[in-house]
Amino acid sequence: MLKSLSNRITRKVKNQVKEQPVWSPTQQSVTSNIKDNMDYLQQELANCCDLVSRPLKIGLDNATEAFIIYLDDLVDSSALEKTMQLLMQGNQSITNTIEKPLHQVIYDQLLSVGQVMPLDDLNTLIQEILTGTLGLVLDGETVCFSLGIKSGVVNRPLEEPPSEGVLRGPRDGLSENIQINRGLIRRRIKSPKLKFEKMTIGTLTQTQVNIVYIEGLALASLIQEMKQRLERIKIDGIIESGYIEDFIEDTPYSLFSQTIVTERPDRVAISLLNGRVVVLIDTTPFVLIVPASFPRMLEGVDDNYTRYSFANFTRLLRFVTLNIALILPAFYVAISTFHQEMLPTKILISLAGVREGLPFPVFVETLFMEITFEIITEAGIRLPRAVGSAVSIVGALVIGDAAVSAGFASPATVIVVAMTAISTLTIPEVGASHAIRLIRFPLLILASAFGFLGIVIGLLFVLIHLCSLRSFGVPYLDPLAPLHLTDFKENIFRAPRWSLSKRPTEVSENNSTRQPIRPKGKPPKGNEE
Amino acid sequence: MMKKTITYTFILLLLLTLTGCQSRRETENLAITNAIGVDKLNSGGKVIFKFYEVILLPRKLGVSSKGTTTASEQTYEVVDSQGQSLEEAVRNITTKIPRITFLAHTQVIILGQSVCEENLNEVLDFLIRVTDIRLRSKIYVTKGDASEVLQAKPATESELGKEIFGLGTYGKNQSAEVKEITLKDFGDKILTPGREAWAPVLEVTNTNKLKNENNLKVNGLALFKAEKLYGWLNKNDTKGVMLANGEAKQGSQTVAIADHGQIAYLFNQSKAKISVQINEEKLITADIIVKLSGNLVESGGYPLDNQEDIKLAETTLNQTFEEQIRSAFKQSQESESDILGIGRLVERKDKALWDRIKEQWPKMYSEVEINVKVDSKIINTGLRNKTFNGKFIK
Numbered sequence: 001m002l003k004s005l006s007n008r009i010t011r012k013v014k015n016q017v018k019e020q021p022v023w024s025p026t027q028q029s030v031t032s033n034i035k036d037n038m039d040y041l042q043q044e045l046a047n048c049c050d051l052v053s054r055p056l057k058i059g060l061d062n063a064t065e066a067f068i069i070y071l072d073d074l075v076d077s078s079a080l081e082k083t084m085q086l087l088m089q090g091n092q093s094i095t096n097t098i099e100k101p102l103h104q105v106i107y108d109q110l111l112s113v114g115q116v117m118p119l120d121d122l123n124t125l126i127q128e129i130l131t132g133t134l135g136l137v138l139d140g141e142t143v144c145f146s147l148g149i150k151s152g153v154v155n156r157p158l159e160e161p162p163s164e165g166v167l168r169g170p171r172d173g174l175s176e177n178i179q180i181n182r183g184l185i186r187r188r189i190k191s192p193k194l195k196f197e198k199m200t201i202g203t204l205t206q207t208q209v210n211i212v213y214i215e216g217l218a219l220a221s222l223i224q225e226m227k228q229r230l231e232r233i234k235i236d237g238i239i240e241s242g243y244i245e246d247f248i249e250d251t252p253y254s255l256f257s258q259t260i261v262t263e264r265p266d267r268v269a270i271s272l273l274n275g276r277v278v279v280l281i282d283t284t285p286f287v288l289i290v291p292a293s294f295p296r297m298l299e300g301v302d303d304n305y306t307r308y309s310f311a312n313f314t315r316l317l318r319f320v321t322l323n324i325a326l327i328l329p330a331f332y333v334a335i336s337t338f339h340q341e342m343l344p345t346k347i348l349i350s351l352a353g354v355r356e357g358l359p360f361p362v363f364v365e366t367l368f369m370e371i372t373f374e375i376i377t378e379a380g381i382r383l384p385r386a387v388g389s390a391v392s393i394v395g396a397l398v399i400g401d402a403a404v405s406a407g408f409a410s411p412a413t414v415i416v417v418a419m420t421a422i423s424t425l426t427i428p429e430v431g432a433s434h435a436i437r438l439i440r441f442p443l444l445i446l447a448s449a450f451g452f453l454g455i456v457i458g459l460l461f462v463l464i465h466l467c468s469l470r471s472f473g474v475p476y477l478d479p480l481a482p483l484h485l486t487d488f489k490e491n492i493f494r495a496p497r498w499s500l501s502k503r504p505t506e507v508s509e510n511n512s513t514r515q516p517i518r519p520k521g522k523p524p525k526g527n528e529e
Numbered sequence: 530m531m532k533k534t535i536t537y538t539f540i541l542l543l544l545l546t547l548t549g550c551q552s553r554r555e556t557e558n559l560a561i562t563n564a565i566g567v568d569k570l571n572s573g574g575k576v577i578f579k580f581y582e583v584i585l586l587p588r589k590l591g592v593s594s595k596g597t598t599t600a601s602e603q604t605y606e607v608v609d610s611q612g613q614s615l616e617e618a619v620r621n622i623t624t625k626i627p628r629i630t631f632l633a634h635t636q637v638i639i640l641g642q643s644v645c646e647e648n649l650n651e652v653l654d655f656l657i658r659v660t661d662i663r664l665r666s667k668i669y670v671t672k673g674d675a676s677e678v679l680q681a682k683p684a685t686e687s688e689l690g691k692e693i694f695g696l697g698t699y700g701k702n703q704s705a706e707v708k709e710i711t712l713k714d715f716g717d718k719i720l721t722p723g724r725e726a727w728a729p730v731l732e733v734t735n736t737n738k739l740k741n742e743n744n745l746k747v748n749g750l751a752l753f754k755a756e757k758l759y760g761w762l763n764k765n766d767t768k769g770v771m772l773a774n775g776e777a778k779q780g781s782q783t784v785a786i787a788d789h790g791q792i793a794y795l796f797n798q799s800k801a802k803i804s805v806q807i808n809e810e811k812l813i814t815a816d817i818i819v820k821l822s823g824n825l826v827e828s829g830g831y832p833l834d835n836q837e838d839i840k841l842a843e844t845t846l847n848q849t850f851e852e853q854i855r856s857a858f859k860q861s862q863e864s865e866s867d868i869l870g871i872g873r874l875v876e877r878k879d880k881a882l883w884d885r886i887k888e889q890w891p892k893m894y895s896e897v898e899i900n901v902k903v904d905s906k907i908i909n910t911g912l913r914n915k916t917f918n919g920k921f922i923k
Contacts, residue, residue: 336555336556337553337554337555337556338552338553338554340554340556340559340561340631340633340634341633341634341661341663345561345563345634345636348556348559348561348634349561349585349587349590350587350590351556351587352556352557352559352561352587353587353588353590355555355556355557356557356587356588357557357588358557361555362555362556448553451552451553
């Protein structure tokens, strides 16, 4: 039975039929017969109503037949107009036509676009056209051109990222357009060493993916590894960075996310400066940062901007809330069903007082309330903004008041669940808080069966797992295990900026000096009067 | 791989159900006990222990899920049972109450006189051997039966255990006449040769004369010799003992000075040092040096104009304190109860001698001579330096 079940899950089908891929372009050379080229392109792009192709005559005395082909929705109309104008009226300016082939002359003198790609393969041309370039095919030539006149497609204005709010710091967020994202990063790091390596992933979606790193700072092996993992992906489509994330993780089944996901360009820049590698994906504002480590995930980006004293306070606070979010419900269940002797007498009496006459055991009560909270959280995300406040009112009333006054739950449980919920929300990284929300339930069950012993066993499991987990070869608990005390200054605490002269140890073996001196501030000399 | 994972998950899930949550107990089902009492009956040559539990009623104590309740209701119930052993008595209680016996929050243990005189060995063994009861619980002894004390009403606190606990815990910091001892210390002192145990005595009194109620107070100490109750110390002697072993935290003394009227002295620091001298005839003398510092808080006509006045006051205080310590010591000698631990000091001083005499130590203790020297200092005389009766006197 188990076997058939597992077979059904993994969808093992015997006698598999060899399927043909939907589109696997092979080499299709440009022929010198313009008619053939045109036929091929139109046949491949048949039934695409956004396609525009138009023959025209260009060259000296407009003697050469040519045609342009593009997707109407993707090109910038003013750039298109300008290019066509030059092509059709440019015969006056053409000189020296004898020595060079026509396509060279046109390339040299007529194409007023910055990004011109001479191609000899029609299928490559199709792919280029599909990204929004203008295809230009000439009669009698075996070279065609792809002219970059992409319009920015639908661009929403740069908004503050809703998933990562900050009190202090830049208000711009990454957008769905990879070009704009590159610009946002480049604006922050104006160095020729900042590299964007382009890849195209997805046999059908042909999504542009960029590997971003600072050359000489990021480990070459890390970049190489990233390239290899990305090249391994042969899926038909990449829609969001989550698709890529699943492919490039070291331990795919782990509950913990092994990449940092962000939509803040400043966070990307900070990571790059630490020697991390970033993956930009077109059509999504969320980018991936590797290698990730768990302490990094407790780091809000504005820790870097607020004064070090307060930033340290909030960091410590987050370590506390992490523990609350993870074990408080389990701790509550354990202490009120197994270890009553651990409670001070007064607390025990009030706990026993409020629990008298309640229908459910503490465990069931806590589990119900936790599930209720998860339902409300989920509803808060799904529901339209306009009814969001209604959800929160209903949630507060249901969880907080009605359940207590109806005698279904004790106020103590409500406090515990509310405290846990609030604490979960303080964890800045979504990947980390999701993992914690998931682990909470097994811990709760263990606590209800074994008390503190269960919690400790559960936490040990989690800890052992975290210790063995790696993100691109870097230990997930860096800098806690293996211990790098120098990194504590930046990664666990936040020392004043002038004292941070070293980059994180694990990711910057190449070049660890961030600043050569420690320019600590002090009052000017000789002004003591 | 997948098959294995599924199998192991099933096994793990089954494992969870196997334990059956064996030691689980819901808070609301506990009979939270914060004071226990032990008495005994003699019936036909057999010892029968009487065991009392003061069980708290949480719904009447705190906020319940149905809101607060009125204050006049009784917030605890004293349940008693008997048995040939204490454990039997505890098990017999479980037949009387519909809840799980829960002794882990016991703050106060009250031992009746008869138990202390004859069966302390069994009782202490049970109290310390049982893992439930904390070694931090406080021991109290009653003159007569513990049940009398357990029938008293708490005067200010909501329940009895808290009242008794507060009497000792807060009293000892404010008055040198009150002392408390933990179960652990009590057991240690009973076991240690050369040092005897003591425990504070609870007595029924009437705190508020307007109400006709039986309340409680701490009054003096019970003195033990080995594991048997042997004698009593009154309030004043308790202060003497506490001064001598340096455990007095705060306390007052009123003395009359010559024909000037009286002053009241409140000391808030005390240090004591006890040393023993052994002469050639192996006679043992204990030197007790006590240093006190405190304030003069009340003066009924005694002038405090100059240093001589203060000196005189201090000297008078010293004499009074010395007298108190001597009296307390004498009292303990009569009970042959070495509560100051002189025997331990002898052992440290001369091990060979101690090995010879330790068998007869209680006897020898009653013949130990002491030299007491108290040095009390008046640091402060408060906000006034003149008295109120000098208006017409030049």
